Amino acid sequence: MNELDFYEERKDWNFSKFEIEAESLTNWDLFKILNEVATKDSRILDLGTGGGEKVLKYFPECAEILGTDLSVEMIKTANQNLKISGRKNIEFRLMDNLKMDVPLDYFDIVVARNTVSDPSQIYKCLKKGGILLIHGVDMFDCHSLKLMFGRGQAFNDKKPISIIDYENVLNANFKDVELVPIYVREFFKSKYLFMEFLKSVPILDDFSEETGIFFKREIDKKIIDKYIEENTYDGKIKLLRRYYGITAKK
Numbered sequence: 684m685n686e687l688d689f690y691e692e693r694k695d696w697n698f699s700k701f702e703i704e705a706e707s708l709t710n711w712d713l714f715k716i717l718n719e720v721a722t723k724d725s726r727i728l729d730l731g732t733g734g735g736e737k738v739l740k741y742f743p744e745c746a747e748i749l750g751t752d753l754s755v756e757m758i759k760t761a762n763q764n765l766k767i768s769g770r771k772n773i774e775f776r777l778m779d780n781l782k783m784d785v786p787l788d789y790f791d792i793v794v795a796r797n798t799v800s801d802p803s804q805i806y807k808c809l810k811k812g813g814i815l816l817i818h819g820v821d822m823f824d825c826h827s828l829k830l831m832f833g834r835g836q837a838f839n840d841k842k843p844i845s846i847i848d849y850e851n852v853l854n855a856n857f858k859d860v861e862l863v864p865i866y867v868r869e870f871f872k873s874k875y876l877f878m879e880f881l882k883s884v885p886i887l888d889d890f891s892e893e894t895g896i897f898f899k900r901e902i903d904k905k906i907i908d909k910y911i912e913e914n915t916y917d918g919k920i921k922l923l924r925r926y927y928g929i930t931a932k933k
């Protein structure tokens with residue numbers, strides 16, 4: 684299975700079904716910043732929008748929002764979710780983040796959350812003074828779990844993806860570039876919910892944005908049971924997440 688097949692099969696990024704309790708240890712919040720910098724006149728582009736879940740729930744009401752994704756199934760879901768939401772001034776359509784076909788000097792804000800992006804292409808479509816907001820899964824995310832399995836997303840990467848993104852943003856000529864670590868404790872109420880979550884994300888797969896490798900792997904039940912035994916607190920299974928955020932200005 685390649686990476687795109689994985690997204691086509693998934694069809695959405697609705698995480699509410701896993702009932703995760705998240706406790707943030709840091710205070711960088713993409714949606715909070717987005718809502719602070721946007722005005723009613725803003726034009727916002729959301730790259731790798733998935734099923735539009737985040738746009739429809741957390742993005743502000745404004746002049747125009749375009750959400751794009753490489754996966755046909757994700758865009759189908761996004762359009763279904765849009766209809767149900769009744770929200771206005773939002774469009775979802777197909778686009779490869781690495782072959783962007785949007786107008787130049789057009790958007791006030793571009794968001795790339797947990798998806799691949801090319802800062803030099805983003806730079807071109809932003810207006811002068813426009814803002815770029817990136818959120819990503821960093822090296823060492825769920826590291827103790829990956830150590831037990833001896834594998835996982837970014838497990839063998841030489842350079843953290845956060846640093847690669849940060850350097851790409853700087854090299855694309857952005858100003859006021861800031862890279863911020865984001866640490867979150869996630870708790871799962873049951874082994875069933877934890878397993879369903881792990882099966883639906885590439886955390887334990889051979890997945891590297893650095894090398895472009897994606898290979899779906901089976902989850903060994905004995906190892907997972909050991910992890911659960913060692914990481915259960917008040918009946919809840921803990922997973923330590925490590926993300927990063929980047930803010931930048933054209």
Ligand SMILES: C[S@@+](CC[C@H](N)C(=O)[O-])C[C@H]1O[C@@H](n2cnc3c(N)ncnc32)[C@H](O)[C@@H]1O
Pocket residue numbers: 690696730731732733734736737751752753754757778779780781795796797798799
């Ligand atoms: C982990 S999901 C994130 C979805 C959403 N941004 C969120 O934060 O919930 C990654 C999304 O990026 C999309 N994607 C991956 N590579 C892409 C590319 N080259 N161009 C556009 N979208 C891509 C996938 O189809 C998937 O929907």
